[in-house]
Amino acid sequence: MQHEHTTVSHRFLEVRMESIGGLGANLAGKILSESGVLRQGLNGWYAASYGSEKKGSPVKAFIRFAPKEIEIRGTYPVDEPDVIAVFHEELLHEPSTLAGLREGGTLLVNTKRAPAQIRSQVGRDDVTIACVDALGISVREKTRINTAMLGAMCHVIPLLDVEAVRTGIAQTFSAKYQHLLDANLRTFDAGRDEVIEQAPLHELDVDGEDAVAIHPGVTPKKHKHRALGYDTAFIGGTIPTPGNSYHKDLTASRNGFIPAFNVDSCIHCAACEQVCPDACFVWETRDNGKGRQFQYLTGIDYQYCKGCQKCVVACPTDALSTIADDEEYVLAHRVVHHFAKEVEVR
Numbered sequence: 220m221q222h223e224h225t226t227v228s229h230r231f232l233e234v235r236m237e238s239i240g241g242l243g244a245n246l247a248g249k250i251l252s253e254s255g256v257l258r259q260g261l262n263g264w265y266a267a268s269y270g271s272e273k274k275g276s277p278v279k280a281f282i283r284f285a286p287k288e289i290e291i292r293g294t295y296p297v298d299e300p301d302v303i304a305v306f307h308e309e310l311l312h313e314p315s316t317l318a319g320l321r322e323g324g325t326l327l328v329n330t331k332r333a334p335a336q337i338r339s340q341v342g343r344d345d346v347t348i349a350c351v352d353a354l355g356i357s358v359r360e361k362t363r364i365n366t367a368m369l370g371a372m373c374h375v376i377p378l379l380d381v382e383a384v385r386t387g388i389a390q391t392f393s394a395k396y397q398h399l400l401d402a403n404l405r406t407f408d409a410g411r412d413e414v415i416e417q418a419p420l421h422e423l424d425v426d427g428e429d430a431v432a433i434h435p436g437v438t439p440k441k442h443k444h445r446a447l448g449y450d451t452a453f454i455g456g457t458i459p460t461p462g463n464s465y466h467k468d469l470t471a472s473r474n475g476f477i478p479a480f481n482v483d484s485c486i487h488c489a490a491c492e493q494v495c496p497d498a499c500f501v502w503e504t505r506d507n508g509k510g511r512q513f514q515y516l517t518g519i520d521y522q523y524c525k526g527c528q529k530c531v532v533a534c535p536t537d538a539l540s541t542i543a544d545d546e547e548y549v550l551a552h553r554v555v556h557h558f559a560k561e562v563e564v565r
């Protein structure tokens with residue numbers, strides 16, 4: 220597939236990474252920009268924007284490249300990127316994540332889902348959708364997702380020299396974490412190899428009803444840029460970003476695993492409740508059949524679950540077990556806290 224941003228001869232190449240504190244987007248941005256400038260001879264600029272620097276808070280990283288004969292003077296954030304790399308798919312719910320993505324650009328998402336499903340969610344027919352299961356790769360290799368995302372970015376941005384970025388990763392890890400180097404290089408290669416892409420729908424030679432027939436789940440829509448602003452803001456200007464204390468969505472803090480609940484094995488002892496740091500367990504008061512009221516565990520509200528697995532360790536039966544994090548499973552099995560039903564904002 221020939222991407223529009225194969226060269227930067229016509230103008231800058233601009234990349235924006237949308238991430239969550241703890242996923243390593245800042246380090247990925249540094250490695251990528253240094254590789255472009257020091258090893259490929261490009262002009263480059265890099266900056267990151269983050270709030271409290273704590274795990275789980277939103278992070279944006281910006282990269283701008285230009286050929287060496289073109290100076291980069293601007294230090295403003297990347298508002299109209301050629302490529303947006305989303306480190307956690309939960310961020311797709313946030314309107315500002317896709318803001319300004321250029322027509323013909325690329326949306327790269329860390330997800331197990333297919334490009335057609337992502338396209339259906341974001342409503343952009345005019346861009347390439349690229350999906351990579353960076354979390355799955357990092358779980359497999361016991362690394363972090365940022366090196367998998369670096370590999371995927373090398374796949375979708377042909378301008379980037381794979382060996383230059385590989386050398387950047389090697390230098391970064393050999394300085395302090397030599398024992399993690401081989402696993403991170405394997406993670407990088409897998410990220411590059413395992414990208415699944417879908418071109419903009421007009422390039423697929425299908426449109427309208429045909430697009431739906433060929434790509435189930437795709438709803439043809441007029442191309443629209445969903446900028447965050449007057450028309451799209453929540454009442455009061457609230458930004459329910461993952462990590463925001465209003466919505467308290469800890470989904471993006473998980474590192475690949477969730478607890479699964481099997482009610483048939485549960486003895487309702489509340490050992491899980493006592494160790495859970497985020498009150499994820501949802502209880503219901505019912506008659507115990509002997510005329511007494513009793514607390515029964517009904518399930519887990521995964522919105523508040525950071526995936527620490529303390530509950531699995533504490534459970535005396537096999538009612539709780541560790542499984543791979545999976546959005547479809549979470550949607551099907553989440554038991555919503557009674558109070559959360561009152562403040563649901565999506």
Ligand code: SF4
Nearest residue numbers: 485486488489491534
């Ligand atoms: S610790 Fe296990 S058995 Fe006890 S209430 Fe929780 S899930 Fe049920």
Ligand code: SF4
Nearest residue numbers: 495524525527528530
């Ligand atoms: S994994 Fe951690 S946060 Fe999630 S329900 Fe279990 S104890 Fe609570």
